[in-house]
Structures are given as structure tokens and as C-alpha cells.
Amino acid sequence: SYITMGRALRKVVSLFDPLEDLVSEYDRREELRVQREEDEDDTPVKHTLEQDRLYRGFQELLKFVPGLKLALVNTHPLELAEIYSQLRKGAASAHGDDTGSVRAAMVEWVPKGTKEPLIATSRVNRGIEGEVTGPLICPVDYDLADPEVRAKIADGDSAFKITADQWPRGVYFNSVYDPADEEKGLFKSSSLVQTFLHIFTSPQSAVKFEAEDASGEENVRPAGAGPPRKKRKHRFSLSDALQWNEQDGDFDYVLYYNNIVDWFEASPGPIAQKKVDELLAWWDRYVL
Template sequence: MSLVVGSASHHEVRQDGGNPSHDEDRQDGGSPRQSETIIAVQARQRRRIAQLEEQLETLEAGREAKQKQVNYYMAQGRALRRVVALFDNVEDLVAENDRRYDDSQEDQDTTLGQDRLQVGYVVLTQTLPWFHKKGCALEYDDYLHMIKMLRHGADSARGDDTSKLKTLVSEWINREFKPDPPVDPEDKHSRGFTSDACGRLLCPAELDWNNPAVKAGIRDRSDGYVVTDLSFPAYLYDKYTTNPDDLEEGLFKGKILLQGYKAVFTSPSSARDVEGDGDGTDVIRNNRRAKKSSSGIKVKKHVAEIIKMRKVTPRSIAYIACQVRFALSSITSWRSVDGDFDYVQFWETIVDFFERPPGREAHRRIDNLLEWWTRHVTYIADQPELNSRF
């Protein structure tokens, strides 16, 4: 009897699943092997999550590094229109330099335009010393991306300067000439030859704007009075007038031209210190005093410091000449041609005037003129540590 009971009890235990401890395991999630499997899966999931997080961090770091590189290229590109080439692209300069290293072109004569491009490439490598080495090391797609970002920065800087000078030029004209009505800082339609003050500055230097016949002829675009890039406008000259017997006298010494240069390459406030016949020493002294007083304070760098210019260059003068001319004009958006006036030809004429003087005496005059500019643009005379550049 006891055997039957014992057997029945044993049978009941087997029906219930055996060992009570196994019942607890089932309630907790299954057999020991299943529990181990779950733990292993969870461990793998944690490792995968950690791996994905690491990959995400790597991607974000790479994206951040790429963005920093893009920002760097764009910042460096801001110098290109200003000091290298206003209208030529980097690709054009590189292509001309490459052509010169082609043996098949070694003895071939070059044109004036090709020589201008080659000089532009030299200025490019002086302005961006890393460009040649970096360009040679990059894959083609990365190289194209770099060029695109440089161009974007260059065009952005040109647009910023155009916007800045639009307002500043009107302020300078109103302060100096006191026209009635004043030149509107926002409305460009009232500028150009319709404005007496702007017309005086845009008038070809060999003509007298105060002569009613000249003024009417220019406004009507009559024969003999069509204004083109072949004549230097009055704003390029000292006191905005020229000597009919010597058209180089006072050329590129115009006050508003110098103001425009300082506003772009140093600061708008520095443009107020322009004096026609000064040597810049007072402002240099003020700059040194300001440096001492601001010792230990982080000061925003101006364009000349950023691109490490130590002297005024021909192409930077040509750039400002075009920007000031545009600010005086009535056209509302940047373009290379304004009626009969071609800005590309104008820029090239000024560059050639400085870079291709005919003869030793002309070279001497150009050197003296550039020294005059360097004295007047005060940041340069006060930066002896930059003697290795330009």
C-alpha cells in the first residue's frame, strides 16, 4: 500500500514537471540554458549598441572635421577676389601655370592675358602658401571640392565688400561734397551720372564735369562723351582733378579710393583718418598706442592681418577701384559690364599699369606710388613681423 502511495506520489511529481527548483526556473524565464542564451543575446546587443555609438561618434567627428575644412577653404578664399584676381577663377590660373610646364609649349609666345594669368598664379601661391602642395596631394574630386569652396568664399567676400561700400561711399560723398539732395545710402538709382556728386567722380578725368556741355553730353551719351573703361575716372585722382599735360600726376591718389581701400582691408573707422598729403605716421602712432592699451584683450583681426599682407599690391588697388566705381554707379547688382563700361577691361588696365610699366623710369614711378600707398595704409607700416610675405 505504501508502495502504491509512494508510486502515486512519484507519478504526481513527474506530472508536475519534476524538481521544484525547475519550476522556479520556468517561472523566471525557462531553463538554465534559455537564461544563458538571453544573457548572451543581451550582451551582444549591448556590444552592438556600443559599436554603433562609436561609429556615430566617428561619423560626427568626421562630419565636424569636414565642416571645419570647408570653413577653412571658404575663409581662405575670401582673399582671392581682393588680391589675386577679381574676375579670373582659380582654375584659369592653375591651367595657365600647368600650360607653362608643358614641354610642348616651352618656346611658344605668350599673350598679355596669359602673362596676367601667370602672375595671378604666383600671387595666388603667395596668398595661399599651402595651395600648390595641397592641390597636388588631393584626389580629383576633393580638389574640385576645394576649388568650389575657395570660389564660394571669394564671391562671398566680394559681395560683402560691395554691400559695405554701398553705404560708406554715400556717407563720404555727403560729408565731403554736401550734395542737395544727399546721396541715398540705400537707393542706387539716384547715383551714377544722374547725381551731380557721383557724376563728378565718375567723369573721365580729362573732361570738366562743371562744363554744362560735358555734363549734358555724358548724360545723353552723345558722340565724344560716351564713358568707357578706356578713360580713368576722376575719383582715381588726387583732389579729383588731373593735369592735362601729365595724366599720371596724382593718379591712384584719390581720397575716396584710399578710403575704400582702408574700409575693406583694415576697418571702416580707419577710413576716416585719410588725409591727402599725410604720411600716416600719426595714425600708426595711434595704432601702437591702441595695441598697448588693449594688451591681453582678444581683438578681431582685419583682412590685411588675416591674409598676412605687409604692403599694398597692384591687384588690391585694382579691386578697390572697381568696387568704388560700382558704388558710385546706378546699377543695383554686381556685373562685369555697365552700359559702355567694361569692369573686366578696367581691372586689367589698372593691373597692367602697375605690373607692366614701360621702362626703368616708369618702374621707378610705380615703385614710388606703391610705397606711397603702403605709408598711407597704416596697418602695413606697423607690421614688421610680416616681412616674409608679398
Template sequence: MKNSERKENKVFRELLRLVPGLETRLMESSEEQVISIADMIQKGANSARADDTKGMKSAIIDWITPRGQSLTPHIHRNVKSGRGFNHERTGALLCPAGLDWANTEIKAKLVGGQIQVAGDQWPLLLYANYTYDAEDPWNGLLRSGLLVNAFKHIFTSPSSVDQEPKATRSGNARIHGMRSVTRASITYVATQARFALTSAQVFSRSDLVTDSERFYNTILELLNDPDEREEVELLMTWWNR
């Protein structure tokens, strides 16, 4: 079985676990009905992702604005053109680890597009205090405050970001029986947060500018790498605390 087939099989098994009665329904359905069921599941996933993308676009501006201050120039909550490497704050967070945003030459090349950032060049927004440790790449990786806020926003409730639970309905995690943070949920949140900071208008897996699919896959591959098990277990313990 190819690696991609193994991944798909794992996702399918998880889907059967999450949706009671789905396996029986599939086994009893005609080919046409199976295609219809798959279509409905895909539409539901697309709709949920679109809701997350829309909510994050606005909320992330609050999280990256220093308390009691304002961003200069101002970033509109519902407009993306002023984000990405076009803005000092979002540019610093999107700057690939190992590159110095404070270096005027590097900054100019990122702004001008002479440096193209691939999905496997992870940005500083993933690291605690937005600081990359070249001597220890695991130090602070996937532990930034921005990611924690993004996770709460999507899986608990938007109001839980401020630690003031005002929501009157259960969050996504509780609704779907999610009792702990998962590798895939961290990866998904990182992908959504990164996209929200870019100037890209439409979330698309085939978008070569944001290269979101490669970004998502490379993080998930690291978190599922048996050789990194010890570091990943420490990371999962940190998140679940």
C-alpha cells in the same frame, strides 16, 4: 605663353603662396576633388567681393559729402538709382579725365548716354584733388583721398577711415599677412570705389555699362608696365607711407 596665361599663372602662384598646403592638396587630389577645391575658392572670393561691394555702397556716401554739409539732392546710402551721372556730385567724380563736367553740353551728353564711357577712360575720382593734369597724366594719379578711404575700409577696418581704430578684430590685411600695399589691391579698391559711385545695381565683370573688367585690367596693366616702373615705384612708396 599668351599674356592671359601668364597673368593666370602669376595669380595661381600667388594663391599657392597665400594658402599653406594647397599645392600638396591639389597634387594628391583627383580631378573631381580639384574642381571642388576650385569651386570653394571661387565661392569664397565671390562672397568677399560681395561684402566689399555692399559695405562700400553705403560708406562712400559719407566720404563724398562735404563735412558739415549735405548732398543736394540727398543720396540714399542703400539705393543706387540716384548715383552715376544722375547726380551732380557722383557725376563730377565719374567724369572721364580730360572731359569738363562743368561744360553743360558734355554734362547733358553724359547724363543722356550720348557719351558712352568705356572702362579705359579713367574718371577724376582716381586723381588727387579730383584734378587731371593733361601735361603730366601721372600727376596725382591713384592718389585721391577717396581711394585712400576705400583702401582703409576694405583692408584695415571701416572705423580706420576716420582714424579712430575701434575695431575689435584684425582687418583683412593683417588676417591674410598683407604687410604692404600691392598693385592689385590698389586696382581692386579703385574698381570698387568707381562701381559704388555708379547707378549700376549688380557688380558683374561682363557688364558693358560699367565696363569694370576693362577698367580693372587697364589700371593693372599700367602698374605692371616695365616702362612705367619709376612712376609706379614712387606711387607704391606714397601708398605704403
């Protein structure tokens, strides 16, 4: 059914982009292609990052809704609206299921605190002020172990905002950030891999997961990588937000998600692409 196929929209296509936006970008490119053929225009076309992101999303959606292209051309508008409705219903269901289950399971994937433990069904002790979750959410440029820094963050100091412009420490292997090599261990945290396994394989596989360190030399049980579309759920599960919202204080989840997708899918050059390929190969060892 379209409801079942729609679950892929939020799981693997795009966490935020509306279905209509994906289709609109496809339509825009088709119209542009036809116009360029009529004009015999073969000059290179440059699209924006957002346009490329939407088009990649549409192409990915076709893998799960293969009849969509024909439906766009041959289906009555009222029937097409019903198809959209069912796809959105499936997408919303998948989003809710994943968010709730990962939030509960996260307590088993992060270090145990020395104070009050995290509770699967509660947001208490989570967020930037949480003993366990604070260091994982904290941007790499801030030292949460410094009482003065922690106080300024808690007070909402404008110089210490928690935004999506910086990677949180919790997406690094063992939550260790090396300022001399900012991408060392990036997107290799165990709880990110466990988030992926929990959603796409089974909760049991996430529990059994053990990762090698960034050099691949030994097995460890670190605290704290999935394809780009699952890292947002990882971060949200560490937060103290009572319900899902695209904005959590100064933190913009849409921007965070787009930054991650662009890191993987819009590399600025061959050196950056090599790093992406190496990271994906690292991931393949654990999720394939």
C-alpha cells in the same frame, strides 16, 4: 578652411579671373618648362599680358592657399572639384561683403552735395548724372561742368561714351586732372585710400584717414587710391547700378580692372616703373 582661404581670391588675387584659369596658366607653363628642358631650348619665352596676369595671380594665390600645388598633383579629381567649390564660395562671399559695405560707406568719403544727399542704402543720386558722383565718374577728357557735354553724355552721344579706356577724375588727388602731366595725382584720391582701409584694416581707420596733398606739403580732407584690386569697387560704389555686373552701359569693369593691374604690374620700362614705385611708396605711408 578652403572657404576662408578662398576669400583672398577676390580680395587680393584677382577680381575677375576664374580659379580654373589661374591653374590652367600654371599648368601651361609647367608643361612648357618640361618640354623646353627636354629640347634643351633656352631661347627667351614671351608671354602675353593676359598670361602674365594669370600667372601672377596664381603665384599670389599660393600665398593664401599654400597646399594648392600639392593638391593639384595628389588629389583625386572629385576631391579637387570640392576644393575648388569651397574656394569659389569663399571668394563670392568676400566679393559680396566688400561691395555692399563700401557702397554704404562711400557716402561719408565724398563731398556733400548742395541738393539731395547720398543715402548709404540707395543708388539714388549716384552715377554720371549725380551731383556728387558724376564728376568723380566722368572720364578726364570730358568737362562735365559744360552743360552741352553733360547733355550729350545723358543723351548717349556716341562721341561721349563713358568707357574704361579713360581714367575717371575720381581716381586723381582731389579729382584734379592735369592734361600737361596726365599721371600727376593719379590713384591718390582719398576715397580710394579709404576704400582700401575700410576693406583691409577697419571701417574706423577709413573714417579717421587724412591724406597729404600730392606734394606732401599739407594735410587736407580731399574728396575722392588702394591697390589695383580695390579701385574697381571704388568706381562701382559711385555708380547708380542696382546690382553688380561686369558691364555698366559702355563701361567694362573687367577692362578697367585689367588696365589698372597692368599699370602697376606690367610697366613698359624703367621710367614707368619708377612712377609705380613712387606711387606705392606714397601708399605705404597710409596703409602700412
